[in-house]
Amino acid sequence: MTARIREFLRHRAEDGPCLVVDLDVVRDNYGAFAKALPDTRVFYAVKANPAPEVLSLLASLGSCFDTASVAEIEMVLAAGAAPERISYGNTIKKERDIARAYALGVRLFAVDCKAEVEKIARVAPGSRVFCRILSDCVGADWPLSRKFGCEPDMAADVLEHAHRQGLEAHGVSFHVGSQQRNPHAWDRALASAAAVFRECGERGINLAMVNLGGGFPTKYLKNVPAVRSYGSAIFRSLRKHFGNRIPETIIEPGRGMVGNAGLIEAEVVLVSRKSEDDEVRWVYLDIGKFGGLAETMDEAIRYPIRTERDRDQMAPCVVAGPTCDSADVLYEREPYLLPVSLEIGDKVLIEGTGAYTATYSACAFNGFPPLRTYHI
Secondary structure, eight states: OOHHHHHHHHHOOOOSSEEEEOHHHHHHHHHHHHHHSTTEEEEEEGGGOOOHHHHHHHHHHTOEEEESSHHHHHHHHHTTOOGGGEEEOOSOOOHHHHHHHHHTTOOEEEESSHHHHHHHHHHSTTOEEEEEBOOOOTTEEEOOOTTSOBOHHHHHHHHHHHHHTTOEEEEEEOOOOEEEOOGGGHHHHHHHHHHHHHHHHHTTOOOOEEEOOOOOOOOSSSOOOOHHHHHHHHHHHHHHHHTTOOOEEEEOOSHHHHGGGEEEEEEEEEEEOSSTTOSSEEEEESOOGGGTOGGGGGGOSOOOEEETTTTSOEEEEEEEOSSSOTTOEEEEEEEEEEETTOOTTOEEEEESOSSSSGGGOOSOGGGOOOOEEEEO
């Protein structure tokens, strides 16, 4: 918790759980990415935290933006970024949304199949497209499914189809999995990308760009390597697979850009046991999966939870949210250590929550309001 967040919480009026994001941390994170990969353009993944304050800050710093919808494109434009700094990175787009993005000036689109190429060719002629390929995501705390991307050996066909449709076959993208704690995870994906470059070259199509995706982690309960470690490992892999002809590269940090900038203050609603001799307590908070902590699904992301009683004896407990849904349990399979002295009404601080929290709290399920957010 930064001194600025601590001071804000000390003076805020009680209004339920809230997320506080320190924009100075976001500024520092952007600088770290720019320094770690100086020849790579940063395309912030808007979905991680689309707050106007975050977007305006990053736009002023020169960041580009990875968007998943027309609404996100409009948010970025409103924040002051030109359309040339926007990628429509979702591979699943309605044709009318592609047309709208094109009308707004966007010219960079993701694809992973010929049908998506044909939509872009019809309503966004002359645009640049990059083909997303599948990656195994080994080493990621939040692995990605096969929903996005195609097998690498299909990518050249997709890009050639784009070329024949009058589009600019611009490059290849991949994603090594969110919260990727292995800096060397990009190596296998870059080997596949280089193979696509070679195959396209043999067909007379010269690709220019590799989108290295996201995956850059933030610190939760486990330490993670510094951003510079990722930069060094990625650059070595680029040299290994592309030699002296390193293509243009972009990265799409989301979690790594804003995760450690945010903190949620919540309250203990109930502490109970399921039987008189049950050794494991249930601690219910006034925030749960439906209030912004969706990434606790399958206990993939284990947030640091701090209390003012952390010097007391600790014991395992189940942590759950307040809603009338049995799925609203955060940590049960691997019980969480919390103070034995924890009581109803105590405040808890949930760290590393600047990314993928407020955006997952868009619906007032059970009448609980969406997560209040403050950017300072």
